[in-house]
Every structure is written in C-alpha cells, then in structure tokens.
Amino acid sequence: MQRLLVLVALIAAPAMALADDVLYLYNWNNYISDAAVRRFEARCRCRVKQDYYSSNEEMLAKLAAGAAGYDILVPTGNAVETLIRENALRPIDKSRLPNLASIRPEFLDTPFDPGNRYSVPYAYSVTLIGYNEQKMKELGLPTGTWAVIFEPKYLERLKGKVTVLDDPRELIGAALRYLGHSINETDEARLKQARDLILRAKPYWAAFNASSYIKELTIGNIWLAHGYSSDMFQAAQDAEKARRPFTIGYATPREGAVIAVDSMVLHKSGRRPDLAHLFIDFMLEGGNSAELTNLTGSGNPNLAALPHIRPDIKDNPAVFPDTEARKRLEMMRDLDRKSRRLVNRLWTEIKVR
Amino acid sequence: MSDEAHTTAASRLTRRLVSGPPFLFLLVFFVLPGLIMVAASFRYPGEFGGLAPLSAGRPGEEAGLTIENYRVFFGDWIYAEIFAKSFGVAALTALICLVMAYPVALAIARSPRQRRDFLTLLVILPFASNFLVRIYAWMIILGPLDLLFSRTAVVIGMVYVHLPFMILPLYTNLEKHDPVLLDAAQDLGAGAWQRFWRVTFPLSLPGIFAGSALVFIPVLGMFAIPEILGGKDDWLVGNLIKESFLGTRDWPFGSMLSIMLTLAVLAVAGFSAWLARRGGGRA
Numbered sequence: 208m209q210r211l212l213v214l215v216a217l218i219a220a221p222a223m224a225l226a227d228d229v230l231y232l233y234n235w236n237n238y239i240s241d242a243a244v245r246r247f248e249a250r251c252r253c254r255v256k257q258d259y260y261s262s263n264e265e266m267l268a269k270l271a272a273g274a275a276g277y278d279i280l281v282p283t284g285n286a287v288e289t290l291i292r293e294n295a296l297r298p299i300d301k302s303r304l305p306n307l308a309s310i311r312p313e314f315l316d317t318p319f320d321p322g323n324r325y326s327v328p329y330a331y332s333v334t335l336i337g338y339n340e341q342k343m344k345e346l347g348l349p350t351g352t353w354a355v356i357f358e359p360k361y362l363e364r365l366k367g368k369v370t371v372l373d374d375p376r377e378l379i380g381a382a383l384r385y386l387g388h389s390i391n392e393t394d395e396a397r398l399k400q401a402r403d404l405i406l407r408a409k410p411y412w413a414a415f416n417a418s419s420y421i422k423e424l425t426i427g428n429i430w431l432a433h434g435y436s437s438d439m440f441q442a443a444q445d446a447e448k449a450r451r452p453f454t455i456g457y458a459t460p461r462e463g464a465v466i467a468v469d470s471m472v473l474h475k476s477g478r479r480p481d482l483a484h485l486f487i488d489f490m491l492e493g494g495n496s497a498e499l500t501n502l503t504g505s506g507n508p509n510l511a512a513l514p515h516i517r518p519d520i521k522d523n524p525a526v527f528p529d530t531e532a533r534k535r536l537e538m539m540r541d542l543d544r545k546s547r548r549l550v551n552r553l554w555t556e557i558k559v560r
Numbered sequence: 561m562s563d564e565a566h567t568t569a570a571s572r573l574t575r576r577l578v579s580g581p582p583f584l585f586l587l588v589f590f591v592l593p594g595l596i597m598v599a600a601s602f603r604y605p606g607e608f609g610g611l612a613p614l615s616a617g618r619p620g621e622e623a624g625l626t627i628e629n630y631r632v633f634f635g636d637w638i639y640a641e642i643f644a645k646s647f648g649v650a651a652l653t654a655l656i657c658l659v660m661a662y663p664v665a666l667a668i669a670r671s672p673r674q675r676r677d678f679l680t681l682l683v684i685l686p687f688a689s690n691f692l693v694r695i696y697a698w699m700i701i702l703g704p705l706d707l708l709f710s711r712t713a714v715v716i717g718m719v720y721v722h723l724p725f726m727i728l729p730l731y732t733n734l735e736k737h738d739p740v741l742l743d744a745a746q747d748l749g750a751g752a753w754q755r756f757w758r759v760t761f762p763l764s765l766p767g768i769f770a771g772s773a774l775v776f777i778p779v780l781g782m783f784a785i786p787e788i789l790g791g792k793d794d795w796l797v798g799n800l801i802k803e804s805f806l807g808t809r810d811w812p813f814g815s816m817l818s819i820m821l822t823l824a825v826l827a828v829a830g831f832s833a834w835l836a837r838r839g840g841g842r843a
Contacts, residue, residue: 264806271609271809293608373787375807409792414709419699428703544605544612544810551808552632558795559642
C-alpha cells in the first residue's frame with residue numbers, strides 16, 4: 208500500500224516539476240516515510256526517485272557493477288568508509304546544512320569519516336535479542352545476555368525456538384563479544400573460538416534467518432531471535448496489533464553489541480548536489496527526523512528530534528541506550544581481504560557442518 | 561555433378577544462416593563470460609571487491625596471477641562436501657521430478673489432440689507469477705506442517721519450481737511415439753506393463769535425459785530456495801558462490817567456484833549424453 212502511494216506520488220508529481228529536477232535516492236527498504244518524501248517534493252519543487260537495497264553489500268556490489276546517477280545513499284558506517292576509500296563520494300558543504308548542529312556530538316567525527324567531511328548521521332539500529340516475554344519468564348531465562356543464544360544450558364529449554372541472523376559478521380561478532388573480544392577481531396585463533404561457540408549452539412537453533420524472524424516472533428513460532436532493534440520494534444508492534452496473547456520485548460546484551468549508524472552521503476555520480484544538500488538539511492529537521500523513528504523504531508542521533516519522538520520509544524533503553532550502555536556498543540569496521548576470506552571460510556563451515 | 565555441388569553449397573549456406581545466431585549467442589553470452597571468469601579465478605581479490613591490480617602498486621602487495629584460489633579449494637574437504645551435498649539434492653530433485661512428471665506427460669500425450677495445448681498451458685501457468693512469491697507461499701504451507709527450514713522443504717521447493725522443466729521435454733518426446741507400435745506389441749501378446757517397459761519407456765529415454773538435465777543443472781546453482789526454505793545446514797554451492805560475490809566481495813574465489821561448478825556440470829552433461837546415446841542405441 209505504501210509502495211503504491213509512492214508510485215502514485217511519483218507519477219503525479221512530475222506534472223508540476225521540470226524534467227531535470229529529480230533527486231535520486233538510493234536507500235534501505237522502508238527507511239523514509241512517504242509523507243516526508245511528499246513534503247520534501249513540495250518544498251524543493253522537484254521529484255524524488257527512490258531505489259532500495261536490503262544490505263550494504265548489495266548496494267556496494269551494484270555500485271561496483273556500474274550503477275550510477277544516485278545523488279544520495281544511506282550506507283552504514285563501514286560502507287561509508289569503503290566508499291570514501293574508493294573515492295566515490297562528494298564532500299558535503301556544511302555551510303548549506305544549518306541543521307547539522309543538532310546531531311549529538313558522539314555520533315560525529317567517527318573513525319569512518321573523521322571530521323564528517325562526507326557523511327551526515329541519519330539513524331541507527333542495534334543488533335540485539337528480541338524475545339517472547341511470557342515464554343522467557345515461564346522458562347526462567349535471562350534476556351540481557353548473549354549467553355541465552357550461545358549456552359546449551361539455556362538453549363536446552365529453547366530448542367528449535369531460536370533464530371540467529373544469517374550474516375557472518377553479525378553472528379560471529381555477537382560470539383566474539385560474548386567471548387570478550389571486539390566485533391572487529393581479526394586474530395585467527397579468536398575467530399575460530401567464535402566459530403566453535405557457534406557450532407556448539409547451532410544444533411539448538413531453528414534457522415539462520417535474515418528477515419522472516421519478525422513474522423515468526425509475531426506468530427509465536429519462535430521465542431527468541433537475534434536481530435536488529437528496528438525489526439524487533441516492528442515485531443512488538445505487530446504482535447500488539449494482532450492482539451496476541453504475548454508481548455515481544457527486546458534488550459541489548461550486557462556483553463555489548465553492534466551499533467549500525469546509517470549516514471547520508473553524496474555519491475559522485477549524482478547530478479544534483481544542490482537538491483541533495485537541501486534533502487539532507489530537510490531530513491535533519493526535528494519533525495522529519497522523529498517521524499522516521501516513530502515509524503520504524505530506529506535510533507535517532509538528532510537532538511532536535513527528541514521532543515517529537517513517542518515517549519514509549521524514547522524511554523526504551525534498547526533504542527536510546529544511556530551513556531554507560533552506549534560505551535559497550537561497537538561499530539563494525541570493514542575487514543581487509545585476508546580477514547574477509549578467513550571469515551568466509553569459517554562461515555562456510557558454520558553453514559555446512 | 562555441378563548441380564549437386566550447387567545444392568550442397570546452398571544447403572551449407574542455409575545451415576550457416578540457421579546455426580549462426582545461436583552460435584553467436586553462445587559465444588557472446590557463454591564462452592566470453594566463461595573466459596572472463598577463468599581469468600578472474602587466477603587473480604587476487606581487490607580491496608573493495610573486484611580484482612586486485614595485475615601489477616603491484618606497493619612492494620609486497622598481492623597482485624598479478626595466482627593459483628591460490630584453486631589451492632584453497634583442493635586443500636580443504638569442506639568444498640568437496642558442499643559439492644557432494646549439492647549434487648545429492650540435485651539428483652534427488654531430478655528423480656522425484658521424473659517420477660511425478662512421467663504420468664502427467666504420458667496423460668497429456670495420450671489425451672485428445674485438441675486438449676493437449678490447453679493441458680500444456682496449465683503446466684506452464686505457474687510461471688505467470690513470480691517464482692519468489694511462490695516460494696514464499698510455500699513458507700506459509702510448510703510452516704504449520706513443521707517442515708519449514710529443513711532439507712525436505714528445500715527439496716519440495718526445488719521439485720515444485722522445476723517440475724515443468726521435466727514435464728515439457730517428456731511430453732514432447734512421448735507425443736511423437738507412434739501408437740501403432742503399442743498396437744503391434746499388444747498383438748504380439750504384451751501386457752500393459754510390458755508395453756510400457758519394453759516400448760514406451762526405452763523410446764522416451766532421450767526425453768528423460770533432456771528433462772533430467774534441465775532440472776539437475778539449474779538446481780545446482782539455485783541459492784534462493786535454500787536461503788528461504790532451508791535449515792541450518794542446507795547451504796548449496798549456489799549459496800557459497802553468492803556469498804563470495806556479495807557477502808565477502810571475493811570475486812576470484814567466487815569465479816573459481818563457478819568454474820568448478822561449470823566443469824562438474826559439463827561432466828554430468830557429458831555422462832548423460834553418453835548414457836543417452838547408449839540407451840538410444842539399445843532401443
């Protein structure tokens with residue numbers, strides 16, 4: 208339905224706009240509200256054309272294969288770094304972004320883009336554990352730790368009711384954090400330790416899953432899922448809307464987790480940096496920025512957005528962690544090719560054995 | 561004499577005109593990409609995906625040509641394991657498709673002529689909706705049966721998607737059989753089973769081999785079905801290749817895997833062609 212509205216908007220809008228006034232946006236699925244797109248189109252007297260991706264790898268692969276013409280991309284930190292090193296981005300002109308001042312300082316000047324020459328934080332998510340609150344209470348299981356996903360003594364009570372992310376970096380990263388290492392660990396012995404931990408827990412899991420865990424949690428087919436905070440938000444909402452006899456909760460494990468900050472960047476192949484700057488500043492306005500959080504449950508790095516965010520989301524420590532918890536969140540770095548190959552090799556073992 | 565030479569020249573020209581476009585198509589869309597893959601499989605991966613340069617920018621940097629990708633492949637049992645598993649799933653799928661498709665194809669071939677086109681249309685009707693949508697529909701069917709995320713679910717999905725590729729070549733073959741042969745067999749005292757086993761079946765062997773190849777080969781490269789319906793151990797070669805290209809951006813390794821898969825498929829195709837020729841000779 209939402210797609211349909213976008214489509215209708217895209218068809219209806221050009222009647223007023225000049226053929227050239229088009230902003231090409233390459234964004235995650237469901238990562239901007241249709242209302243915001245329409246308001247921006249009214250303000251800039253232009254059209255917004257969107258393409259979607261469902262993973263950074265997919266986006267990078269398409270760009271590497273020659274996809275061009277996008278004014279704005281919304282990659283996660285490690286992909287921002289890759290794009291910068293590939294020399295694929297256009298520097299931003301901060302004088303054209305008065306609203307940049309409202310971004311929380313801890314989200315600026317990251318190792319990916321020192322001084323934010325190329326990127327402006329958009330939203331973030333945390334990779335955590337979502338669970339069926341009643342079942343977990345019934346079974347007497349802890350929820351604030353990775354142990355519940357990796358330790359057979361807990362998993363015995365959950366056999367076939369757990370899914371983990373079908374993503375090598377995320378799953379191995381969670382195992383590494385549980386073992387007390389960094390998510391970006393490249394030491395072979397430690398990575399193999401993580402593999403062994405995963406292989407020991409694997410018999411108890413139902414599946415490796417990238418997206419349908421939202422539905423499975425909502426239906427009650429699974430009771431525990433390793434996944435993204437915004438997906439868990441959706442699962443919790445869906446379960447409530449469907450009046451399930453249970454509720455979905457989510458919590459960040461105390462051992463620490465991945466925080467994925469998505470940023471708006473200007474791709475060099477874009478032809479309208481003027482519209483792109485206008486769009487970035489528009490999305491930084493408190494109301495527009497908060498709308499995304501209210502819609503998707505994404506974390507929000509924007510101070511101006513806070514007054515507009517629904518109180519139940521604002522008070523959720525999994526979405527807005529306090530200073531202490533934030534220290535245990537780690538951003539994923541891109542690995543060099545040797546480590547990538549090692550991870551691929553370990554992942555193959557995990558998926559075959 | 562010269563007249564005969566003239567006709568051969570003309571027929572040679574026709575043959576070239578007819579075989580030219582498919583030949584060109586194969587050259588451009590199979591041989592050339594294949595050669596690019598072969599070249600890529602002897603290179604190092606680039607830092608951001610793609611390939612590392614042929615000459616090193618800095619000393620000590622990996623560049624140029626290497627057989628490392630093949631060494632990794634042959635130096636580790638896990639890749640042979642995943643190939644064996646994929647061939648097993650492909651063979652099982654082809655077998656189930658054959659058992660299910662044969663009666664259908666036979667029924668269509670023996671139905672009144674004016675109804676055959678309609679029945680064939682029914683066979684290909686599922687293609688009218690997107691294949692991913694149909695696989696997602698299977699999630700809804702298999703979920704309550706407790707079969708979702710299992711090897712069984714993968715095989716069910718594979719059989720479902722590839723069944724028409726078995727029915728159609730079988731039907732094309734069976735339709736051409738001369739019914740007089742069966743009458744003759746009956747006159748000579750053959751029962752229903754003997755008529756099938758000693759007349760229809762041997763004559764249909766080329767159709768069986770064509771259908772099996774059309775099922776077996778795509779199943780080997782399929783990655784979407786294991787990803788959507790499969791459980792924890794149901795990775796096939798296709799998934800590994802996809803992960804190499806998109807996940808770890810290791811193009812040379814993915815190219816090497818594709819080449820090994822192509823070689824394996826060619827070996828199977830060659831074997832089945834040999835079998836078909838032998839079988840055809842006997843019939």
